[in-house]
Amino acid sequence: MEYKDYYKILGVAKDASQEDIKRAYRKLARKYHPDVSKDPEAELRFKEIGEAYEVLKDAEKRSAYDQFGSNWRNGQDFKPPPGWDFREFTGSHRSTGASQHGFSDFFEALFGQSRPRTTSSPFSFFDSEIIDRGRDIRAKLTITLEESFRGARRTISLARNVVHGSMLNTETTSLQVTIPQGILEGQQIRLEGQGDVAMEAGRRGDLFLEIVFDSHPLFTVSQRDVTMTLPVTPWEAALGANLKVPTLGGPVDLKLPAGSQTGKKLRLKGKGLSSKNHTGDQYVIISVHTPKAETDRQKELYKEMAKIMPFNPRTKLGV
Structure with a gap:
């Protein structure tokens, strides 16, 4: 296992006072708390900081740890000396319960298994030391x-x-x-x-x-711009028209150019999601809707249109 330099982890000197150690811990714990930090290594750093503080805040653990600190460098392979038992150095009773805080193998080798956790949060044990601010x-x-x-x-x-x-x-x-x-x-x-x-x-x-x-019946959103599909009649599309168009701020007038086809996109400037410093627009996608020919007269009109306005929209398809 690797030797851990708890003083280096907290960024304090080996002769640091208990107040200095507590102050360093609180500063780092707030910085790397997983509920606050965006650092991908935040959870690992938070646990490492908490483990270092668990040792250095306790006079007996710190004294025992210091006996080995002068002979090891951070990251070196470490094994406790033969016959090492934390109880012999401190007179304290070593727990035999399973580790619940996720302390490292190095910690467990020196001080035994940590006392069991009684809360569902993996950080609550260390959070109890950060008393000046509640959880976000x-x-x-x-x-x-x-x-x-x-x-x-x-x-x-x-x-x-x-x-x-x-x-x-x-x-x-x-x-x-x-x-x-x-x-x-x-x-x-x-x-x-x-x-x-x-x-x-x-x-x-x-x-x-x-x-x-929330989903909207008319509009879709892309960043600040909103888009809607506007159904129009064949004669409105062919001849052009002035139309009422819904926007998030209420209906506005839109001039539809003559000869418009399905898919034509028109812009209403500033009708999107605008803030004090940014402007969004609304885009209107034209969709031409053809009415059904339900009466004989309506059918005759379509036949007459076919005679006087011969048109094949498939000529570019080669069929």
Whole structure:
């Protein structure tokens, strides 16, 4: 197994005071907590930091560890000397329970197996030392495209931890959330101080709400641009027309050019999801719909059109 330099892991000198060790641990634990850090190695670093602190905060463990520190370098192969027993050096009783904290083989070789964990979180044992801030809460908030287009205020219900005396309980709280104009799917709204409370005195964590768009009957979204399909008649497409078109902000006028075909794309500038600094557009895709010929007169009109307007849309297909 590899020797671990716990002083190096915490970034402190070997003669560091207990207060220096505690301060270094809290700083690093907050930085690498898996609920906060985006570092792919955060969980590993967090456990390593917690293990180093478990040893160096305890006077007996630190004294025993220091007996070997001068003879080893970080990463070297390590084996306890024959007959090593932590009890002989400290008089403490060595636990025989299975390790539940994920301490390294190096730690177990020196100090025996750690006491069993009583909570479902793999980080709760170390979290108890970070007393100045509660855990962040992350949730998804589904909004409509209209709410993003205009901005809005929503009331949400949130289940979060509260402390009553020495007990940690869960209660449901109502919060007002301001939805910024032009917010996009996947972006987050941060509510500072609205996360879980710490077990001991300290400020709450934060609440992060990830935006999810509800499905819309008319529009699809790509970043800030919205797109819809507009059905038109053959004569509107052939002759051109002024049409009313729905947008997220209400109906607007659209000039359809003469000779338009299915698939033609028209742009309504600024009618997408626009924020203070960014502009989105709305795109209108034309779809020509042909009415059914249900009466004899209607059928005659189609036949007359075929005579006076001979047209084969398949000429480029070679058939």
